[in-house]
Amino acid sequence: MLETMKDRIMEAYGSLLAGRDPRVKDYLLMESPVNMSAILLGYLFFVLYAGPKFMANRKPFQLKEAMIVYNLSLVALSVYIVYEFLMSGWLTGYTWRCDPCDYSDSPQGLRMARVAWLFLFSKFIELMDTVFFVLRKKDGQITFLHIFHHSFMPWTWWWGVSYAPGGMGSFHAMINSCVHVIMYFYYGLSAAGPRFQKFLWWKKYMTAIQLIQFVLVSLHATQWYFMESCDYQVPLFLHLIWMYGTFFFILFSNFWYQAYVKGKRLPKDTQQLAQNGKANGSTSRSNGVSNGHSAHENGIRNGKKHHENGKVLNGKIKKA
Missing domain, CATH: 1.10.287 (Helix Hairpins)
Structure with missing residues (x-):
């Protein structure tokens, strides 16, 4: 009985992976969900247990220079990702409504698949956000919202890139990259020291920008429910994107309320x-x-x- 169950599970797993887009299989981390899942589990283990334990009797690390380079590098990467999304379809043929994924080997289709993967890879780079918090003993920044967002996003997007790297499902990746241009620019200035604090008066608006992001993402996905017909190939992703946008809108709204209405997150x-x-x-x-x-x-x-x-x-x- 156990052998039969094991065979069925392996058969289902093989069928699941067989439906992936062959154009992205050779990209880093795309050969199997096991590797990326192991990285995310290692991330959770470090930030929730190993990291705090390692830092328990140590002074916070001074990582000013590393953080400046890290944040400004992510600004540059995010700008490039936004540009590639625009040039791969969103400004060169997409209707911003029902846009199917292009699975062809055309230059445009391959370019979109490549930037979809690059966006996914950037999510794994951004795991360093939490690592810096742990090493600097900024425990107040390591919230449920922060950890859930950083672990859930790359895991789900791995499947998105595997099955539909492009089309209307990539809208929220482009919008998220736009937000990250602003966000990591803010973090870069903040890491640069007190002399730049006077330029950071707009901190509270960072959360407002993120809330606008989730509204746009949910509204764009909502269009699908009111279309008479749409040939986007993986509607399941649109359901997940809509739930993602709505769920994170609620979480970030609660953060806004706690931080700026009740004032529970003063410096x-x-x-x-x-x-x-x-x-x-x-x-x-x-x-x-x-x-x-x-x-x-x-x-x-x-x-x-x-x-x-x-x-x-x-x-x-x-x-x-």
């Missing part, structure tokens, strides 16, 4: 100053009350003592 130095102010104020008040009370008690005791001494001395003088 640590601001929080520390506020806490110190409260603590110092409370200490000063308690010290004042305590010192005043002590002085008052000391005054009463000293007065009583002087009074008693006066009575004794006066009595002795009279007796003498």
Whole structure:
């Protein structure tokens, strides 16, 4: 029975992989879902367990130069990805409505397949975001939203690139790359040091830009439900993209509410100053009350003592 079940599982797995686009099979990480899944599991193991344990008794690493290079490199890569998406179809023939995937070996079709893979590969590079947080002991930045987004996105996009590298399913990849141009530019300036802080007044709008991204992605996918006919080859991906956009819109909206409405994500130095102010104020008040009370008690005791001494001395003088 176990052998039969194993055979059926392997048969289903083989059938699943047989339907992949042969043009992308030779790209890095595309030979099997096992390798990319292992990388993502290793990522989760590091950021949730091994990394924090390694850093527990160590000082945060100073990675300023590395982070500047990393973030600005991702800006350049994201700009290139956006350009390639536009030139591969979105400005050269796509209708921005029902656009099927081109599986041909035409220069245009191959170019779109290549940039779809490059977008996927950039998601694995971006796992370094969390690695930097761990090594710098920025634990407050490692939220459920952050980890889920960085692990779920590359895993799902591997399947997207494997079966439909292009067409209307690639819209959200292009929009996501546009957002990352802005986002990693912000991170690059932030890593450059305090002298650039005055240029980062637009931090809160980063989340707003991401929310707009998810609205656009969901609206674009929603078109499919109202079309009389559409020959996009893998409708399942459109369902997933719509759910992805809606789900992340909810998560990022909650982040916006917690961070900017309830103010739960103030910078640590601001929080520390506020806490110190409260603590110092409370200490000063308690010290004042305590010192005043002590002085008052000391005054009463000293007065009583002087009074008693006066009575004794006066009595002795009279007796003498």
